[in-house]
Amino acid sequence: MSKKNKPEARGEKGDILLEMKDVRIDGFSDERWHKIIKGVDLTLKRGEVLGLIGESGAGKSTLGKASMGYAQPGCKILSGSIMFDGIDLMTATEAEKRALWGSRIAYVAQSAAASFNPAHRLIDQTVEATVDHGVSDDTAARKDAIELYQSLTLPNPDTIGDRYPHQVSGGQLQRVMTAMAMSPRPDLIIFDEPTTALDVTTQVDVLLSMRSIVEKFNTAAIYITHDLAVVAQMADRIKVLRYGEEVEEAVTQEMLSNPTQDYTKSLWSVRALEKPEAPSDDIILEVKGVDAAYGAGVKVLQDVSIKVPRGRTVSIVGESGSGKSTTARVITGLLPPISGSIEFNGTPLTAALKERSPDELRRIQMIYQMADTAMNPKQTVGEIIGRPLEFYHNMSGSEKVARVNELLEMIELDASFADRLPSELSGGQKQRICIARALAANPELIICDEVTSALDQIVQEGILKLLLRLQKELNITYIFITHDIAVVKAISDEIVVMFQGGVVEQGLKSNVLEPPFKDYTQLLLESVPEMDPSWLDSIAANRGVD
Amino acid sequence: MSEQENTYSAAGEVSQVLVKRSRWERAKIELRKAPLSAWFGIIVIAVYAFVAIFAQFLSPYGEAQVFSKADLPWSSLGGEPEHFFGTDQIGRDVLSRLIYGAQNTIGIALVTTLLSFFIGGSLGLVAAINRSWLDQFLSRGVDVLMSIPSLIFALMLLSIFGSSIPSLIMIIAILDSTRVFRLTRSVAANVVVMDYVEAARLRGEGLGWVMRREILPNIMPPLVAEFGLRFSFVFLTIAALSFLGLGIQPPTADWGSMVRDGSRFIQFVKFDWTLALPSLLPAGAVALLTVAVNFVVDWFLHKTSGLRDE
Numbered sequence: 001m002s003k004k005n006k007p008e009a010r011g012e013k014g015d016i017l018l019e020m021k022d023v024r025i026d027g028f029s030d031e032r033w034h035k036i037i038k039g040v041d042l043t044l045k046r047g048e049v050l051g052l053i054g055e056s057g058a059g060k061s062t063l064g065k066a067s068m069g070y071a072q073p074g075c076k077i078l079s080g081s082i083m084f085d086g087i088d089l090m091t092a093t094e095a096e097k098r099a100l101w102g103s104r105i106a107y108v109a110q111s112a113a114a115s116f117n118p119a120h121r122l123i124d125q126t127v128e129a130t131v132d133h134g135v136s137d138d139t140a141a142r143k144d145a146i147e148l149y150q151s152l153t154l155p156n157p158d159t160i161g162d163r164y165p166h167q168v169s170g171g172q173l174q175r176v177m178t179a180m181a182m183s184p185r186p187d188l189i190i191f192d193e194p195t196t197a198l199d200v201t202t203q204v205d206v207l208l209s210m211r212s213i214v215e216k217f218n219t220a221a222i223y224i225t226h227d228l229a230v231v232a233q234m235a236d237r238i239k240v241l242r243y244g245e246e247v248e249e250a251v252t253q254e255m256l257s258n259p260t261q262d263y264t265k266s267l268w269s270v271r272a273l274e275k276p277e278a279p280s281d282d283i284i285l286e287v288k289g290v291d292a293a294y295g296a297g298v299k300v301l302q303d304v305s306i307k308v309p310r311g312r313t314v315s316i317v318g319e320s321g322s323g324k325s326t327t328a329r330v331i332t333g334l335l336p337p338i339s340g341s342i343e344f345n346g347t348p349l350t351a352a353l354k355e356r357s358p359d360e361l362r363r364i365q366m367i368y369q370m371a372d373t374a375m376n377p378k379q380t381v382g383e384i385i386g387r388p389l390e391f392y393h394n395m396s397g398s399e400k401v402a403r404v405n406e407l408l409e410m411i412e413l414d415a416s417f418a419d420r421l422p423s424e425l426s427g428g429q430k431q432r433i434c435i436a437r438a439l440a441a442n443p444e445l446i447i448c449d450e451v452t453s454a455l456d457q458i459v460q461e462g463i464l465k466l467l468l469r470l471q472k473e474l475n476i477t478y479i480f481i482t483h484d485i486a487v488v489k490a491i492s493d494e495i496v497v498m499f500q501g502g503v504v505e506q507g508l509k510s511n512v513l514e515p516p517f518k519d520y521t522q523l524l525l526e527s528v529p530e531m532d533p534s535w536l537d538s539i540a541a542n543r544g545v546d
Numbered sequence: 547m548s549e550q551e552n553t554y555s556a557a558g559e560v561s562q563v564l565v566k567r568s569r570w571e572r573a574k575i576e577l578r579k580a581p582l583s584a585w586f587g588i589i590v591i592a593v594y595a596f597v598a599i600f601a602q603f604l605s606p607y608g609e610a611q612v613f614s615k616a617d618l619p620w621s622s623l624g625g626e627p628e629h630f631f632g633t634d635q636i637g638r639d640v641l642s643r644l645i646y647g648a649q650n651t652i653g654i655a656l657v658t659t660l661l662s663f664f665i666g667g668s669l670g671l672v673a674a675i676n677r678s679w680l681d682q683f684l685s686r687g688v689d690v691l692m693s694i695p696s697l698i699f700a701l702m703l704l705s706i707f708g709s710s711i712p713s714l715i716m717i718i719a720i721l722d723s724t725r726v727f728r729l730t731r732s733v734a735a736n737v738v739v740m741d742y743v744e745a746a747r748l749r750g751e752g753l754g755w756v757m758r759r760e761i762l763p764n765i766m767p768p769l770v771a772e773f774g775l776r777f778s779f780v781f782l783t784i785a786a787l788s789f790l791g792l793g794i795q796p797p798t799a800d801w802g803s804m805v806r807d808g809s810r811f812i813q814f815v816k817f818d819w820t821l822a823l824p825s826l827l828p829a830g831a832v833a834l835l836t837v838a839v840n841f842v843v844d845w846f847l848h849k850t851s852g853l854r855d856e
Contacts, residue, residue: 031575332748333748334744334748353747353748356750358750361748361749361750366745366748368745370741373740374741374742376742376760376763376764377764378763379759379763388749391751392749441749
């Protein structure tokens with residue numbers, strides 16, 4: 001086995017490790033072959049980190065997997081060449097490729113939780129590939145795994161490996177997965193959106209440890225993400241993909257300061273969007289001292305008080321588990337509070353949903369994070385938007401059709417969309433239909449629960465602009481639940497910061513987002529990646545992490 | 547990069563969207579990909595359905611028409627040109643009884659299955675939506691019914707209420723609806739947690755709307771597959787009850803009692819093999835339809851990568 005002496009065989013930093021030329025990949029779906037990758041070149045040197053960014057469907061994951069010589073089921077690599085350290089992966093047999101995977105090439109998936117076997121201890125899974133491929137023996141691999149846990153700043157590195165996947169947090173699991181990938185000391189790691197599912201505050205820790213370990217072992221990496229700010233921290237070079245083609249590629253600094261293509265510039269645009277705040281004293285909704293719990297369990301909300309001014313946007317920010325979404329459920333009546341009250345237009349709202357009148361229900365509408373699950377897949381767009389019209393406004397026949405078309409126009413879609421099914425729409429269009437459904441009720445208040453977080457930057461911008469325009473035209477009030485500070489800056493007048501079920505502060509955007517900060521607000525703001533490649537270093541310095 | 551790709555418009559947003567196809571077009575695509583076994587099943591079911599619907603026109607003689615040859619128990623195959631499969635012990639034409647048997651046995655099984663889906667399906671949906679004491683009450687009730695072996699229970703109830711066709715249908719439908727209830731409740735429970743159901747509730751929709759319009763269309767594939775399986779079971783149960791003499795009563799023709807009537811001649815088969823026909827023909831008819839339905843269900847379940855039975 002030549003792999004035993006692989007560390008000596010490891011080349012110098014700067015040698016070309018991976019070279020892909022004119023790679024074309026087709027995917028099969030809905031009875032047809034589609035072109036996913038239309039001729040992309042990619043070169044990666046040893047010890048270099050390449051960021052691969054683009055919106056969903058751009059082909060970045062497919063390209064990342066192709067760099068291992070792997071085509072996922074339903075895909076086939078048509079042509080091009082993939083050379084990995086002198087091995088032609090296009091002509092390599094399955095057995096040859098399998099010998100490479102898990103020993104010289106490793107893959108870190110987006111959802112660590114789904115990638116671990118829940119029935120085995122973490123350390124057994126960490127060393128499995130290393131031992132199986134004969135890179136080192138079991139004892140040495142276990143000792144090494146503990147060292148890896150240590151360098152990934154996992155708590156209790158000596159014992160954490162004895163736990164099962166469900167006994168550690170999501171961020172920790174993602175780091176264990178990185179340890180698993182690092183264990184055989186691969187030449188190349190592919191990170192496929194490894195931090196997308198994590199909170200901003202956790203994301204920072206994971207990014208820091210990933211970057212330091214990649215540097216420490218001089219490993220080459222491909223880092224796939226849709227978040228430009230994240231990739232800026234990790235990558236030496238960035239490649240932008242769109243529709244399976246390369247838009248541009250440049251060294252990180254240059255890409256950030258001076259993008260040449262319009263498309264790349266548009267990836268920044270949502271961060272440039274900023275709404276001037278407008279204070280108002282006309283309160284439409286007031287949440288007063290609300291406590292809430294699911295079942296008889298611990299309180300999820302404690303003494304939450306929020307004031308929402310009419311025709312304005314109040315953003316509720318905080319990490320997951322802070323009670324943002326629960327607050328929304330209390331306002332809508334899905335979760336009656338234990339104590340406290342909610343006043344709407346000065347009159348108290350009944351706590352439970354069932355006791356609210358249709359007119360009360362009509363005034364408060366909700367838009368969900370996942371437009372996919374928020375629309376009945378068996379109903380057409382016309383039925384989805386038409387139902388609130390029938391239900392609240394007793395419309396039918398041509399009157400209803402006319403109003404549906406009018407609503408479609410308001411969300412910048414045309415009447416032909418009315419007889420499409422949700423599966424025939426793109427992500428941004430689905431979210432627009434959800435907005436139209438909310439608008440159909442003629443609401444006064446719309447609760448937007450993470451409405452843009454599942455969308456690509458450019459689509460996000462479109463949705464935010466639409467929401468802002470609708471607010472101006474119809475004087476609608478928004479409660480915007482989000483963890484994305486860029487979105488908060490773009491849309492809100494006031495901000496509520498929540499932490500562990502309580503309100504840390506509420507105030508005008510300028511008060512909350514500018515110094516002096518409250519402690520938690522500062523941590524939250526700091527954790528949001530900035531476009532500056534040195535941002536992560538400064539965070540590390542501030543926190544005293546080495 | 548062309549110019550138009552850089553300007554953003556919501557309507558022009560591209561993504562991996564599905565082609566717009568009518569239900570019929572999608573069905574055609576699926577049928578083209580269907581395996582041979584599914585095709586076999588579909589054709590057999592179609593033939594059965596045709597025979598059952600047009601029994602009156604297809605059968606050469608009446609259902610209970612007796613011919614004078616009653617003293618000759620079983621006429622050999624081909625021996626009597628006017629009775630293709632011969633006549634039974636009281637001189638009724640076997641072919642005609644087979645054809646009428648299709649109508650009776652399949653018809654009653656179908657009505658029973660539909661009824662059991664109506665009962666079990668609607669209660670299952672209610673239980674899935676209203677996860678409260680009602681769910682507990684229904685689910686525990688179903689557990690009690692399911693803990694009693696169903697054939698024995700059916701026999702007992704039939705001897706209490708008598709073997710009329712309505713009571714046969716009601717008893718089997720209620721006993722079978724317990725299985726439908728469990729399936730509906732468990733698949734509906736996955737749909738109830740979807741945001742669109744919550745959206746409908748937030749809108750203030752009533753139980754009926756949520757059941758029929760939001761949940762039911764989304765749990766149809768497993769239910770349709772279950773319908774096929776349940777139909778087979780009900781069909782077999784009715785045939786078995788008839789075989790035991792408690793099912794469909796004479797002179798109504800049905801396959802289960804035909805097997806029973808013919809079975810007493812089985813011992814003479816060593817003298818004349820055609821004597822096996824009166825019992826083997828209806829038994830084969832039962833078996834063939836059950837197998838055919840299962841082929842189709844298997845294909846359908848595989849296609850929708852849905853749930854397995856129970």
